[in-house]
Amino acid sequence: MKIKDGFILKDVAGSKIVIATGDAKLSFNGVITFNSVGAEIFNLLDGTNTDEEIIKKIASDYNVDTAIVERDFYALVEKLKAHKMLDD
Amino acid sequence: MEKFIIAGIKTEYRIRGELLRSRSENYRADFDDSETQIALNIRDEYIDKKKEKISYLSWDEHEYMWTGEAFYNELIKFGGMMLHSSCIEKDGFAYLFSARSGTGKSTHTHLWLENLDNTRIINDDKPALIRENGVWYACGTPFSGKTDENINVKVPVRAITFLFRGEQNTVKKLDASLAAPLALEQTINPYDKDLAINMLDSLDLLLREVPVFALHCNMEKDAAITAYNEIERLINIED
Numbered sequence: 001m002k003i004k005d006g007f008i009l010k011d012v013a014g015s016k017i018v019i020a021t022g023d024a025k026l027s028f029n030g031v032i033t034f035n036s037v038g039a040e041i042f043n044l045l046d047g048t049n050t051d052e053e054i055i056k057k058i059a060s061d062y063n064v065d066t067a068i069v070e071r072d073f074y075a076l077v078e079k080l081k082a083h084k085m086l087d088d
Numbered sequence: 089m090e091k092f093i094i095a096g097i098k099t100e101y102r103i104r105g106e107l108l109r110s111r112s113e114n115y116r117a118d119f120d121d122s123e124t125q126i127a128l129n130i131r132d133e134y135i136d137k138k139k140e141k142i143s144y145l146s147w148d149e150h151e152y153m154w155t156g157e158a159f160y161n162e163l164i165k166f167g168g169m170m171l172h173s174s175c176i177e178k179d180g181f182a183y184l185f186s187a188r189s190g191t192g193k194s195t196h197t198h199l200w201l202e203n204l205d206n207t208r209i210i211n212d213d214k215p216a217l218i219r220e221n222g223v224w225y226a227c228g229t230p231f232s233g234k235t236d237e238n239i240n241v242k243v244p245v246r247a248i249t250f251l252f253r254g255e256q257n258t259v260k261k262l263d264a265s266l267a268a269p270l271a272l273e274q275t276i277n278p279y280d281k282d283l284a285i286n287m288l289d290s291l292d293l294l295l296r297e298v299p300v301f302a303l304h305c306n307m308e309k310d311a312a313i314t315a316y317n318e319i320e321r322l323i324n325i326e327d
Contacts, residue, residue, distance in 0.1 A: 013291070017268055
């Protein structure tokens with residue numbers, strides 16, 4: 001899975017913010033804020049990592065059980081899909 | 089192209105309609121062509137297309153609106169940004185009240201005008217914010233939304249306040265991280281990716297350097313007095 005081109009994630013005054021630029025604005029014209037785990041997942045969804053790899057990395061970085069990360073990961077993916085932020 | 093200095097920036101654009109002409113008059117300036125910092129070249133066809141999409145606005149209104157949009161887009165390259173807000177000056181300092189359209193930004197600042205001394209509207213809808221030597225300034229621009237309430241001044245920013253309707257009048261300090269998404273909903277998010285990154289960088293500085301508040305208020309006289317007193321009290325506690 002990969003985040004569509006045009007979405008940018010930036011830290012703005014302590015808030016991890018995603019906005020759309022370019023043609024991505026056509027399908028998304030708002031603002032999303034992420035927590036630090038969400039932001040890390042967002043960055044890992046660059047097309048070079050499998051779902052399993054991302055889940056494993058987050059579980060190890062935050063020292064959390066894989067099953068819990070898996071649940072949160074797919075919840076976030078659903079959110080990203082709902083905002084049309086993922087490549088098909 | 090005609091010449092103006094807006095927010096201290098030497099700007100050129102063409103004028104066809106009467107609305108843009110009259111609103112721009114106070115910003116007219118003379119400078120050498122080589123000094124131009126922003127040149128807006130908005131084609132007739134671009135305005136025509138916008139007019140087709142939103143037909144209830146006149147061609148002149150579209151010209152005025154999209155020239156403003158183009159200016160604010162360029163402003164980002166100078167480390168500045170627009171904040172959709174009503175901006176009032178009191179005692180030499182600028183107070184910005186930002187909110188979604190219809191919340192009562194303008195109503196609130198007009199309560200300041202009526203009830204507090206030494207006040208004037210800098211820009212009733214879309215002030216420009218620029219940063220010079222580490223200080224943020226609010227500037228009047230020709231682009232002030234539905235009304236012509238703007239003056240050609242540059243005033244240091246005292247506070248940015250996000251306004252919400254409420255029964256009681258209360259002011260709270262707003263954490264910068266909570267202000268970021270609110271501010272992003274009230275500015276221009278550029279199409280161009282690099283420009284968008286510039287804008288987010290400027291917003292980051294703005295929210296770290298300027299005190300930010302949330303005001304819940306009604307539409308009565310006391311709203312202005314409480315807002316002013318509480319903003320000042322909270323700023324002075326921080327100092």
